[in-house]
Every structure is written in C-alpha cells, then in structure tokens.
Amino acid sequence: AVGDLAFYPDRIMGGVRRQTHWENARSQGLVAGANMTGKKRIRYEQVPYFWTEMFDLRMDFVGDFSVLPTRVDVQGTYAKKKFTARYYQGDKLRAILLCQQTVRDVETAKTQLRQAQGK
Structure with a gap:
C-alpha cells in the first residue's frame, strides 16, 4: 500500500x-x-479522488479540497440528500463533491476537473 x-x-x-x-x-x-x-x-x-459511505450516504470527492474555495455552486438539494457541489477558487474549478450520484457522474466530474486545469 x-x-x-x-x-x-x-x-x-x-x-x-x-x-x-x-x-x-x-x-x-x-x-x-x-x-x-x-x-x-x-x-x-x-485526478485526486476518494469516496466514503456514511450511514445511508455515498459521497465522492474529486479534486483538491485543500484549497479554500471562494465560491461553491450546488445543484440538487441537501434535504433530498442528492446533490453536486462545485468548489471554485476565483473562476477556476478546483473540486467537486458528489452526494448519491452515479459512477457516470463521478467520471464526468473527473473529466471536468482535468479540463478546468488545462490537462
């Protein structure tokens, strides 16, 4: 390991x-x-990635969460426990948190972050 x-x-x-x-x-x-x-x-x-399951929630973390965001955009709702949060530093996408999303959504998030970094 x-x-x-x-x-x-x-x-x-x-x-x-x-x-x-x-x-x-x-x-x-x-x-x-x-x-x-x-x-x-x-x-x-x-692309940095890890996931965890807590109680009845699965959360996938894609990108760099060590940087303090200047803006967070949320799609979906916390109340329904299904959302995607995009973390920006300035105009640059730095991380994406996916809660109860599909494998395809996670792969799309990895691609979005790679493109946002110009890679």
Missing part, C-alpha cells in the same frame, strides 16, 4: 499530494509495477 502513504507530484491539480485511500494505493501500485518492468514508462496522472 505504498500509494496510501507516499507523497507524489500532482500533475493535474499542481503541488505535492498524499492521498490516503486504498483506491489511490491501487492506482499508484499499477503504475509503479509497470515502470519497474522497464518496458514503458508511465506517469501517474490521476
């Missing part, structure tokens, strides 16, 4: 990041293993 504790250069959001989630550990392990074979070098370029 090296990826669960290692800091890495975040080529999508910028800076250096440590993401303690098993999905990140799996993704980094695949890249490290491929690079150790020496056949082809692969860069680790994943």
Whole structure:
C-alpha cells in the first residue's frame, strides 16, 4: 500500500499530494509495477479522488479540497440528500463533491476537473 502513504507530484491539480485511500494505493501500485518492468514508462496522472459511505450516504470527492474555495455552486438539494457541489477558487474549478450520484457522474466530474486545469 505504498500509494496510501507516499507523497507524489500532482500533475493535474499542481503541488505535492498524499492521498490516503486504498483506491489511490491501487492506482499508484499499477503504475509503479509497470515502470519497474522497464518496458514503458508511465506517469501517474490521476485526478485526486476518494469516496466514503456514511450511514445511508455515498459521497465522492474529486479534486483538491485543500484549497479554500471562494465560491461553491450546488445543484440538487441537501434535504433530498442528492446533490453536486462545485468548489471554485476565483473562476477556476478546483473540486467537486458528489452526494448519491452515479459512477457516470463521478467520471464526468473527473473529466471536468482535468479540463478546468488545462490537462
């Protein structure tokens, strides 16, 4: 589980990041293993992502939540426990929180963040 504790250069959001989630550990392990074979070098370029389930809620966190947002746009409603919140710093999209959304919505959020960063 090296990826669960290692800091890495975040080529999508910028800076250096440590993401303690098993999905990140799996993704980094695949890249490290491929690079150790020496056949082809692969860069680790994943949009930061993790998810959690609490009680009856599933929440997916996509992007950089370490930066204080200057604006948050919410679609959906808290009361119905199904919403998407987009976090901006200035005009730049930095993170997306999805509550009770589909896998397709999560993948779309990753694509939106990648595009917002010009990647």
